[in-house]
Amino acid sequence: xxxxxxxxxxxxxxxxxxMAGFRPTTGPPLTSSAQTHSLDTxxxxxxxxxGRPATTAELTRLDIDxxxxxxGLPAGAGTAERGKAIFATKCATCxxxxxxxxxxGALVTTTMTTTGVAGKRPEKTIGNYWPYATxxxxxxxxxxxFNEPGSLTDEEVYHLTAYLxxxxxxxxxxxxxxxxxxxxxVMPAQTLFIPDDRRGGSEIR
Amino acid sequence: xxxVNRRTWLSGAATAAVxxxxxxxxxxxxxxxxxxxxxxxxxxxxxxxxxxxxxxTRSPFEKLVKNPSDISSRTxxxxxxxxxxxxxxxFERHHNGVPAIDPxxxxxxxxxxxxxxxxxTLADLKRFPSVSHIAFLECSGNFRTGKETLSPQxxxxxxxxxxxxxxxxxxxFREVGVRPGASWFLAEGGDxxxxxxxxxxxxxxxxxxIAYAQNGExxxxxxxxxxxxxxxxxxxxxxxxxxxxxxxxxAPWQTREETSKYTEAVGDGKIRQFSFDIDxxxxxxxxxxxxxxxxxxxxIRGLAWSGRGTIERxxxxxxxxxxxxxxxxxxxxxxxxxxxFRLLWHWNGDETEIMSRAVDSTGYVQPxxxxxxxxxxxxxxxxxxxxxxxxxxxxxxxxHRPEIR
Numbered sequence: 082x083x084x085x086x087x088x089x090x091x092x093x094x095x096x097x098x099x100m101a102g103f104r105p106t107t108g109p110p111l112t113s114s115a116q117t118h119s120l121d122t123x124x125x126x127x128x129x130x131x132g133r134p135a136t137t138a139e140l141t142r143l144d145i146d147x148x149x150x151x152x153g154l155p156a157g158a159g160t161a162e163r164g165k166a167i168f169a170t171k172c173a174t175c176x177x178x179x180x181x182x183x184x185x186g187a188l189v190t191t192t193m194t195t196t197g198v199a200g201k202r203p204e205k206t207i208g209n210y211w212p213y214a215t216x217x218x219x220x221x222x223x224x225x226x227f228n229e230p231g232s233l234t235d236e237e238v239y240h241l242t243a244y245l246x247x248x249x250x251x252x253x254x255x256x257x258x259x260x261x262x263x264x265x266x267v268m269p270a271q272t273l274f275i276p277d278d279r280r281g282g283s284e285i286r
Numbered sequence: 287x288x289x290v291n292r293r294t295w296l297s298g299a300a301t302a303a304v305x306x307x308x309x310x311x312x313x314x315x316x317x318x319x320x321x322x323x324x325x326x327x328x329x330x331x332x333x334x335x336x337x338x339x340x341x342x343t344r345s346p347f348e349k350l351v352k353n354p355s356d357i358s359s360r361t362x363x364x365x366x367x368x369x370x371x372x373x374x375x376x377f378e379r380h381h382n383g384v385p386a387i388d389p390x391x392x393x394x395x396x397x398x399x400x401x402x403x404x405x406x407t408l409a410d411l412k413r414f415p416s417v418s419h420i421a422f423l424e425c426s427g428n429f430r431t432g433k434e435t436l437s438p439q440x441x442x443x444x445x446x447x448x449x450x451x452x453x454x455x456x457x458x459f460r461e462v463g464v465r466p467g468a469s470w471f472l473a474e475g476g477d478x479x480x481x482x483x484x485x486x487x488x489x490x491x492x493x494x495x496i497a498y499a500q501n502g503e504x505x506x507x508x509x510x511x512x513x514x515x516x517x518x519x520x521x522x523x524x525x526x527x528x529x530x531x532x533x534x535x536x537a538p539w540q541t542r543e544e545t546s547k548y549t550e551a552v553g554d555g556k557i558r559q560f561s562f563d564i565d566x567x568x569x570x571x572x573x574x575x576x577x578x579x580x581x582x583x584x585x586i587r588g589l590a591w592s593g594r595g596t597i598e599r600x601x602x603x604x605x606x607x608x609x610x611x612x613x614x615x616x617x618x619x620x621x622x623x624x625x626x627f628r629l630l631w632h633w634n635g636d637e638t639e640i641m642s643r644a645v646d647s648t649g650y651v652q653p654x655x656x657x658x659x660x661x662x663x664x665x666x667x668x669x670x671x672x673x674x675x676x677x678x679x680x681x682x683x684x685x686h687r688p689e690i691r
Contacts, residue, residue, distance in 0.1 A: 120493045121417045121454035128461055131413050132406035135395055140403065143395055143531055146472055146482065149540050205546055210557075213540045220542035223480040227382065230478045270557070274549070277561040279669075281594040281648030285661045286552075 147219040151264035154218065155235045159258045164244025167237055171226050180248055185227060189248045208249030212274050214266035218242045350375055353439050357381075358425070359508075360443025363589065364574045369616075369624045370420070371446035373501045378508045379425050379444065381479035381543075385528055389512035392476065394496070398534035401463030408512045411498055414453040414461075419495060419518055422447045422591045422624045424564050426521035426548055429670035431655075434677070434685035438571050441674060441686065445591070447624040448509075450516045452497035455490040458532075468534040472541075473515045476530035483524045484538035485517065489562075493518050496529065519593030519622035520562040521668070523548055553663015564593030566652050567671035568600055568627070568644035578682040581635040586613070589624045592646035596620065599645040600627040606639035606675070613642070633678065639687055641675040655689040664691075 147153040168180065175185030182204065190208030203209070207217060222238045224230050233241070243258040252258070252266060279286045344350065350366075352359040352375055359378040361371055378384075389408045397403035425444035430436060437443075468487050475481035485494075497516040498505060505511040510527030517525050523543060538544065544560060552558045568590035573579045586604075590597045596619055601610040616626035627642065643652040655672035659665070675687040 120419070120495070121415055121457055123415050125415060125457065125460075129414060131410045131461070132404045135397055135403035135405050139395060139405065140397055144397065144533065145480075146474070146533065146539050146541075148535070148537065150537070207546075211546050213545065216540055216542050216545055219539070223482070224382065224478070224542075230382065230480070273555055273557045274545070274559045275552075275556050277558055277563070279561065279563060279565065281563070281565075281646065281650045283649055283651070285653045285657050 145219075145223060147215045147222075149213040149215050149264060151215065151260055154215070154260035154263060156260065157235045157239045159236065159239025159241070159243040161240075161244045161247035161252070161254050161256070164240035164242070164247075167240055168244050171229075171233075172241070175227060180245065188245055190250070206249065207245055208251065208269060210270050212268055212271040214242070214246060214251070214263055214268055217245055218263060352377070353443060354378070358444060360439045361446045363438040363443055363445075363569065364571045364577070365439075366571070369447055369589075369618070369620075369626055370501065371448060373448065373503070373506050373509070376423075376446040376448060376500070376506065376509055377425065377444045379522060380508075380527075381477065381481050381523075383478055384507050385477045386507070387476060387512060387528060392512050392528075392530070394513060394529055394531070396458060396462050396532045396534075398471070398532075399465040399468035399536065400534055401465065402461075404458075404462045406458075408498060411453050411496060411513065414457050416451055417454045417495060418449055418451040419493070419516070419622075420447065420449045420618075420620055421516075421518040421622045422564075423516070423522050423525060424591070424593075426523065426561070426564070426668040429666075429672070431686070431689040433688055435575060436686040436688075437575050438569050442567070442569055444522070445589075445624070447591075448500045449502065450495055450497040451499035451502075452495045452513070452516070455494035455496055455515075456492075458496060459487075459490055464534055467536055470535050470538050472531070472533040472535065472539050473524075473526040473529060474531040474533075475510075475526045476528040481523075481526050481528075481543065482539065482541040483526055483543055484541060484560075485515075485524060487534065489517055489520070517562075519564055521548060521564060521593075524562060548668060550667035550669060551663070551665040552661075553665060561669055562593075564591070565669060565671045566590070566592035566594070566597070566644045566646035566650050568597075568642040568652060569674050570602070570640060570642050570676060573640065573678065573684045574676055575684050575686050577684065579633065579678065579684060580682055581633050584631050584633050586629045586631050586640060586642075588627055588642055590627055590642070590644040591622070591624045592644065592648075592650070593622055594650065595622065595647035597625040597627075597644055598647050598649075600625075600642055601645070602627075602629045602631075602640065602642050604631050604633075604638060604640050607641060607673075610643070635680060637680050638678050639675045640678060641673050643673045659691065 175183050176188050177183035180188035181191050187204045187206050190206045218238055221241055222233060239258050246252045246266060247254055350362055352361060357380060361375050361377045392408060394406050422445055428442045428444035430441050470484050471487055471490060473483055473485055495516040496513060498513050500509055505514060513529050514527040515525050515529050549557050549559045568588055570586055570588040572587045573584060586602055590600045600613040602613050603610045611629060613627040613629040616628060619625050645651050652671060652673055658670060658672055672689060677685045677687050
């Protein structure tokens with residue numbers, strides 16, 4: 082055996098040892114076939130140690146998402162009456178008076194948006210198309226108003242959410258929307274949604 | 287033709303040269319051409335003007351432009367060759383503009399159902415092992431019809447292809463220690479829309495890339511600079527740009543983009559959700575509107591792609607769908623990638639329609655518009671991938687054949 086092949090053999094043993102010693106401590110929930118199809122097959126340690134731990138302050142500042150079960154909703158409360166005034170000031174320019182339509186689209190279901198114009202699709206509104214009420218809070222807080230995103234306080238977002246749900250006839254005018262009540266609101270469109278059923282192959286879906 | 291030697295040129299003694307021109311009746315005649323015109327047009331008669339430069343430029347004769355609207359911009363598919371889209375011609379779709387991000391200030395947070403919530407910078411990402419994938423990226427709303435004067439760019443210019451380079455998301459999943467039970471992750475962009483989509487964790491283990499490069503250089507701002515998610519074969523909006531946060535969880539978040547936006551009616555009042563895969567599709571990019579053709583030999587060329595695997599076969603009809611021939615696939619034929627197809631056709635000058643249909647590695651056959659409507663209760667919306675036909679007129683004009691409801 083030459084020195085070179087010795088070195089190679091040693092190197093290979095080293096790699097195998099490295100692999101054995103650095104198996105992930107928390108195994109990914111994978112089938113074996115999925116693992117073999119993984120994109121990066123280069124032998125690697127379980128952890129590289131790059132980057133830095135996230136701080137609690139960072140998580141609080143950045144983690145603003147809200148799920149249908151209410152996870153992520155902040156403290157606060159809103160009513161349709163208060164929301165109506167905010168909507169008129171900050172939203173009606175794009176969504177029309179009462180949210181019935183404009184450059185930014187209709188948000189509120191009306192006779193027009195339900196039946197539509199002949200030959201034209203009915204507009205998708207919160208009342209006829211949105212499956213979860215929590216999405217209203219999440220989206221308004223992260224992305225609205227379009228020209229000044231992220232400028233609303235949590236309280237304002239609660240008011241607007243209450244207003245939009247009431248304008249669509251989903252909640253009572255006097256209802257208060259909070260982190261506890263919002264996830265319990267049942268949206269008219271919720272039962273309409275089905276998961277993707279396309280699978281490739283010979284079927285057209 | 288009168289001979290003009292270099293000495294005569296340089297002396298300026300010749301005031302005119304003689305060239306052969308054709309009259310309207312195709313009779314060749316000699317015409318005088320002023321000497322300064324010949325001089326200006328002959329690049330062999332003077333040193334090249336442009337010195338070596340820091341960046342290359344496109345020839346001023348090539349007018350390659352995207353076709354922008356308020357929210358998107360389309361790739362000029364009919365003007366391109368090969369399978370790679372020049373980065374500056376990659377289609378765009380934004381949900382509230384292109385943010386100006388300083389890469390030194392940009393961080394990616396990974397948290398939620400993980401052992402070690404982590405913050406990585408662009409520099410950190412580049413230290414991890416890198417992977418590359420040549421793959422298409424297509425917007426699920428990539429379909430237009432309705433008039434004859436539509437080009438491939440107009441009909442389906444919201445698809446482009448690049449080599450994407452970055453870190454396998456599986457590598458980062460191992461780094462943070464994704465917990466058993468985490469089934470979805472939320473990807474959030476750092477744009478004014480704080481664009482968010484919920485993605486099944488399995489896609490992250492399979493082939494997702496946290497991409498920082500496109501075609502060998504840093505991402506373009508329009509493509510998510512400095513870092514984006516790239517999900518091969520999936521509808522474009524899930525490849526969240528300007529990526530700033532990944533959160534692991536045990537259920538989808540039901541964000542606006544995956545409920546009220548990128549979902550489609552499929553009949554019986556039902557709405558299809560989380561329709562990630564791009565179904566197989568093809569388009570003939572030559573002949574295509576607006577370029578006219580001449581009778582004789584024509585190489586029919588185009589692109590085919592599938593989000594579910596490779597292109598198995600492309601069939602072409604030159605008789606309005608009555609019969610089909612198998613086209614030649616140009617190598618390389620890659621997974622979830624634009625694939626070139628070609629077929630030589632001798633056009634005899636008769637009016638006809640030409641069209642292509644793709645078959646992918648799952649056996650899926652690109653449907654007609656009618657088949658799609660029938661399968662979806664008459665609804666048109668996202669994920670429309672119909673066979674597209676071009677009318678060839680007797681005078682050589684090529685026009686889109688609009689779909690009929």
